[in-house]
Amino acid sequence: MLFLCASVFSGTCFAQDDSATSEPPTTAQSxxxxxxxxxxxxxxxxxxxxVANRINDQFGVVVGYMASVLFWDPVPGEVTxxxxxxxxxxxxxxxxxxxxxLNIRGFIHAINVTRGRYDNPSDPGEISHFxxxxxxxxxxxxxxxxxxxxxxxxxxxxxxxxxxxxxGVLGMTAKFHECxxxxxxxxxxxxxxxxxxxxxxxxxxLQERGLPRSVGKGLGVVFAIFCIGGSFxxxxxxxxxxxxxAVIGLVEDSGLVKDAGDYRWIVGCVLAFLVGLVVIGGIxxxxxxxxxxxxxxxxVYVLACIVILTANASVLADTVVLIIQSCLNPGAAYGGFVxxxxxxxxxxVFSNEAxxxxxxIAHAAAxxxxxxxxxxVAMLGPFIDTVVICTMTALVVIVxxxxxxxxxxEGIAITQLAFAGTxxxxxxxxxxxVFLFAYSTMISWSYYGEKAWQYLFGQSQSVKxxxxxxxxxxxxxxxxxxxxxxLDFSDLxxxxxxFPNVIGGIILAPKVKSLLNNYWARYKNNEFKTxx
Amino acid sequence: MPLSYSTVIVPVDFSGExxxxxxxxxxxxxxxxxxxxxxxxxxxxxMSPGVxxxxxxxxxxxxNVSKNLAALAKENGAxxxxxxxxxxxxxxxxxxxxxxxxxxxxVIPSHGFHGMKRLVLGSVAERVIRYADCSVxxxxxxxxx
Numbered sequence: 218m219l220f221l222c223a224s225v226f227s228g229t230c231f232a233q234d235d236s237a238t239s240e241p242p243t244t245a246q247s248x249x250x251x252x253x254x255x256x257x258x259x260x261x262x263x264x265x266x267x268v269a270n271r272i273n274d275q276f277g278v279v280v281g282y283m284a285s286v287l288f289w290d291p292v293p294g295e296v297t298x299x300x301x302x303x304x305x306x307x308x309x310x311x312x313x314x315x316x317x318x319l320n321i322r323g324f325i326h327a328i329n330v331t332r333g334r335y336d337n338p339s340d341p342g343e344i345s346h347f348x349x350x351x352x353x354x355x356x357x358x359x360x361x362x363x364x365x366x367x368x369x370x371x372x373x374x375x376x377x378x379x380x381x382x383x384x385g386v387l388g389m390t391a392k393f394h395e396c397x398x399x400x401x402x403x404x405x406x407x408x409x410x411x412x413x414x415x416x417x418x419x420x421x422x423l424q425e426r427g428l429p430r431s432v433g434k435g436l437g438v439v440f441a442i443f444c445i446g447g448s449f450x451x452x453x454x455x456x457x458x459x460x461x462x463a464v465i466g467l468v469e470d471s472g473l474v475k476d477a478g479d480y481r482w483i484v485g486c487v488l489a490f491l492v493g494l495v496v497i498g499g500i501x502x503x504x505x506x507x508x509x510x511x512x513x514x515x516x517v518y519v520l521a522c523i524v525i526l527t528a529n530a531s532v533l534a535d536t537v538v539l540i541i542q543s544c545l546n547p548g549a550a551y552g553g554f555v556x557x558x559x560x561x562x563x564x565x566v567f568s569n570e571a572x573x574x575x576x577x578i579a580h581a582a583a584x585x586x587x588x589x590x591x592x593x594v595a596m597l598g599p600f601i602d603t604v605v606i607c608t609m610t611a612l613v614v615i616v617x618x619x620x621x622x623x624x625x626x627e628g629i630a631i632t633q634l635a636f637a638g639t640x641x642x643x644x645x646x647x648x649x650x651v652f653l654f655a656y657s658t659m660i661s662w663s664y665y666g667e668k669a670w671q672y673l674f675g676q677s678q679s680v681k682x683x684x685x686x687x688x689x690x691x692x693x694x695x696x697x698x699x700x701x702x703x704l705d706f707s708d709l710x711x712x713x714x715x716f717p718n719v720i721g722g723i724i725l726a727p728k729v730k731s732l733l734n735n736y737w738a739r740y741k742n743n744e745f746k747t748x749x
Numbered sequence: 750m751p752l753s754y755s756t757v758i759v760p761v762d763f764s765g766e767x768x769x770x771x772x773x774x775x776x777x778x779x780x781x782x783x784x785x786x787x788x789x790x791x792x793x794x795x796m797s798p799g800v801x802x803x804x805x806x807x808x809x810x811x812x813n814v815s816k817n818l819a820a821l822a823k824e825n826g827a828x829x830x831x832x833x834x835x836x837x838x839x840x841x842x843x844x845x846x847x848x849x850x851x852x853x854x855x856v857i858p859s860h861g862f863h864g865m866k867r868l869v870l871g872s873v874a875e876r877v878i879r880y881a882d883c884s885v886x887x888x889x890x891x892x893x894x
Contacts, residue, residue, distance in 0.1 A: 343799030352798035407763045407817040408790055408810035410799060501795040508801045582798050664796045678791060678838055 272694065277702045284705060287713050296556045301712045306562055308572050308719035309387035312394045315726055316733060320389035320596055326740065327593045334747050335590060341405050342584030346594045349583035353576040353595065355511045356452065356661030357602045359654045360459040360629065361568035363518075363647070366610040367631035368704070370620045373560040375536075376543030378611040380561025381568075385603025388571025389596040394722055397592030397729050398422065399577035400585065413581020414665075415440045415574035415714075416672045419721040426724055436717040437672065440574065443717075444669035445684075446710030447575065451567060452662020453688060454695025455707040457488050459629045460655035461696040463648045466633055470644070485696025489689040491656065496663050496685045507657045515606065518650045522609035525639045529616045536616050567711055568607055569599035574718035575711075578665050589736035592729075628700050663688050753777055754853035758785045759830075760843050760873070761818065766858035766890050771825045773888060774856045781829035786822055787846055788814050789839040807836065840876025848882050855881055858888045 288299040313320060329335075331347050344352065369377040395415065402421045403413030416437035423433030461484040468477040495504040526533060544557070570576050576598055583591045610632060614620050619635035629651065636643040663685065670684040695703055739745065759774040761767045774784050790810055799805030811834045818832045835842040847855055859874045874887050 343797075343805050344803035348798065348802040352802055407788070407814050409813035410797070410805060410810065495795050499792070499795040501793075501800050504796055504801045579798050582803075660796050660801075661798075664794070664798070667794070667796075676791065681791075681794070 273698045273702060276694070276698055276706070280702055280706045280709065283709050287709050294555070296553060296559065298555060298559050299712075301715055302559050302562050304719050305566055305572050305712065305715050306384075308715065308722065309384060309391045311723065312726070313387050313390040315730060316390050316393065318390075319393055319593070319733065320386060320600075323393075323593050323596065324600075327597050330590055330594050331597060332749070334749050335587075335745055336584070336748055337586075337746070338584070340584040340586050341409075343409070343411055343582040344584060346583055346585065346591065349580050349591065350594055350597060351508065351512060352579040352582075352661065353598050354515070354601060355508050355657040356579065356665065357568065357570050357576065357598060357658075358511065358515060358606060359658035360456050360651065361451070361564070362602060362606045363610055363632050363651060363654065364459045364462075364629040365455075365564050365567055365704075366607050367614050367620065367635075368628055369560055369564040370611060370614050371631060373557040374543045375540045375611075375615045375620075376545070376557050377561040377564065378540050378608065378615070379544035380558050381565040381607055381611070382604055384562050384565035384571070385569055385599045385607065388565065388569055388599040388603070391572040391719075391722075392569075392576060392599055393592040393596045394726070394729055395572070395574050395577040395718060396580040396595035397588045397732065398722065398725055399574075399581035400583070400588030400591045401728070401732070403581040411582040412668070414444075414578035414668060415718045415721070416444075416669060418577075418725065419717060422725045422728070423721060426728075428724070433721070436721050440714060440717040440721075441669040441672045443710055443714040444575065445666050445673075447573070447707075447714055448662045448666025448669070449688065449691040450703070450707035450710040452575075452666065452711075453659055453691045454698065454703045456655035456658050457485055457692045457695035458698060458700055458703045460488060460652055461485060462629050462700070463633065463651040466630060467644065467648050481696050482693060485693040488656070488659075488696065489692040492659050492663070492692060493685075493689050495660055496688065497682070504660050507653060507660065510653060511657050514650055514653050515601070517646065519606065519609055521636070521643060521646050522613050525613045525636065525643070526609075526616060528639050532616060533612075536612065540615065563708060563712065565603050565607070566715070567708060569602040570711070571599045572719055573711060573714040575662075575665050575714065578668050579661070587736060589729075589732050592733075659692065753779050754783070756783055756785065756850050756852040756854075758787055758843065758847045758850065758852045758855045760839070760855070760857050760877070761786050761788050761821065762873075763788070763817065763821065764858070766888065767821060768825050770856050770858050770888055771822070771827050771830075773886065775825075775827055777854065777856075781822075781827045782831065784827055784830040785833060785846075785850060785852070786818055786827065786830050787833045787835060787843060788818060789835045789837060789842045790814065791838075792836060839873045840880060843873070843877055844880040844882070852883050854884045854886060856886045856888065859890055 288297070288301065290297045291300050291303070331350055333345065333347060336345050366381070369381065398418040399413045399415070402418035403411050404417065405411055419440060420430075420433040420437040423436065424430045461481050464484050465477045465481060468474050474480070491503070494500045546554075566572060576595060580591050580595045583594070585591050614631060614635045617635040617638045619631050619638065622631075622634055633644050633647055636647045666688065667681060667684050671680060674680045754777050757774045757778050759770050761770070771784070771786065775781060778784050790807075793800055793805070793807055793810070795801075797805065814834045815832060818834070819828075822828055822830050822832065833846060835846060843855065843857075846852075855877055857874050857877055859872060874885075878885050878887070
């Protein structure tokens with residue numbers, strides 16, 4: 218700021234000196250003026266860059282301290298294996314076996330429920346099964362599918378794809394479990410709206426199981442804190458960071474603006490404004506259109522990936538072989554087998570949110586009187602998000618070789634490179650997809666985070682407004698921070714939600730199993746009324 | 750102090766204390782028609798799935814609350830009470846409504862919050878006491894947190 222003032226002051230003084238004389242400036246004087254102006258601009262840009270860098274550096278320090286606690290590594294060895302990753306892996310495997318591989322045997326039923334076969338409009342809730350899935354997908358399908366996958370392959374090699382897909386499949390049952398619980402313990406308010414999610418089923422469900430109320434309440438509070446952090450991190454900063462990068466990349470490639478990276482804060486402010494129109498301005502029309510476009514955009518994105526893969530069909534078989542070989546023997550450069558496994562798990566969970574409980578907040582609002590039915594629908598989320606969309610991104614990145622390109626920066630830039638390699642204007646489709654996915658993810662996660670905020674601080678307009686203002690500030694912060702800091706913070710918060718969620722979920726597992734067995738017996742007996 | 754009041758407002762939040770508040774209101778009016786049961790809804794969340802994808806609106810919320818108010822009134826012997834659904838900040842809306850109706854008394858349960866919620870929310874009862882033009886009877890909650 219001092220530099221800015223100095224430059225303005227010196228400019229003003231010179232102008233006064235200039236106007237004090239009646240003679241026109243000489244060429245030497247003009248050149249001196251021009252070089253002083255350039256110096257002033259450089260100082261101004263340097264000052265702005267310094268402020269942004271300082272914010273980013275301080276943010277990195279804070280994230281480092283948090284990681285030393287939340288990502289504690291209990292496994293000896295060179296490769297870092299955070300405890301939370303082990304919990305997530307164990308939870309997904311446990312729920313899958315405990316519920317008898319419902320992700321496989323219940324898949325067709327999930328499709329039929331989502332198509333509306335059992336939709337009864339007079340059932341309690343706010344939205345249909347399909348709308349609940351769309352709402353959850355609009356939160357999960359975002360930059361995690363497009364940029365985070367590229368990061369995983371760049372860091373872990375092609376083998377990371379296998380572990381991502383595996384966690385996508387196993388995560389389907391984890392998501393079924395938490396969404397069923399959300400339906401069981403949801404609260405329907407007198408105005409017909411719904412409150413639900415892990416904070417409620419932890420508080421009420423664990424007390425029902427005979428544990429002291431303080432245990433369930435404590436876990437509910439811990440979950441709410443991490444959910445708020447997750448809404449600021451993965452649901453906000455990461456989206457803003459990569460959406461900004463996509464826009465900046467496009468602008469720089471077009472040559473329209475020099476050093477476009479210096480204007481990241483502008484993109485951040487625009488994004489914050491657009492999100493603010495919905496969350497604070499209450500202009501729901503924008504949000505409604507965006508949410509409804511998301512399924513269409515998923516289709517467009519997948520189609521673009523298919524075009525790229527078709528264009529590279531000759532190397533597709535070799536790519537699959539490479540993926541499998543890299544999975545089994547990734548090499549020390551990628552951290553070995555364990556390193557790639559940990560990376561694949563982190564990126565899969567970051568993308569599909571299975572096991573962390575966030576989607577349960579949306580699925581709690583579905584219209585149904587059968588909790589298991591909504592849980593079954595929720596299973597489709599990780600399948601669409603990870604098994605389909607993430608895998609598409611991964612194949613495109615590997616087939617194109619973009620992840621090996623030494624000039625490829627990181628994150629979204631790798632995916633942009635992959636898209637540009639086949640059709641020159643595909644990056645435009647990618648940029649539009651990225652922006653819309655990021656925007657819808659931020660809208661959806663602002664809902665999750667606000668529900669958690671209200672759980673902690675109560676329901677009032679001032680409580681809601683305070684959260685929303687913080688949310689918008691974090692958008693701008695995400696736009697200017699480095700990808701590393703943003704990703705580290707996002708991972709910390711999002712994955713830590715699994716601590717209370719998986720632990721509480723395992724304690725409540727017998728309840729869900731009992732409900733599932735009862736439901737499945739009635740389903741097999743054709744006892745459910747159909748409406749379509 | 751009069752033994753009965755001509756217009757009594759009872760804010761209803763559908764908590765466990767609402768029936769007791771309605772009963773307390775009935776005891777100080779000659780007829781249930783002098784009782785006004787009022788519920789205040791906070792403004793809609795524009796980013797909730799029900800608003801973005803479903804049919805949730807202020808109209809649907811108002812309709813649901815009206816039905817629930819009618820049922821609660823009937824269960825507690827106040828079927829003839831006036832029922833009102835308002836939108837906005839509870840403390841202010843209740844006192845504004847009481848002023849419009851020229852109410853003599855507001856009967857309201859306290860929330861009994863402690864800790865963080867008490868610090869952040871305060872209580873609607875405190876705001877009603879501060880802004881009301883008429884007498885306010887605050888009922889202590891038996892299950893205060």
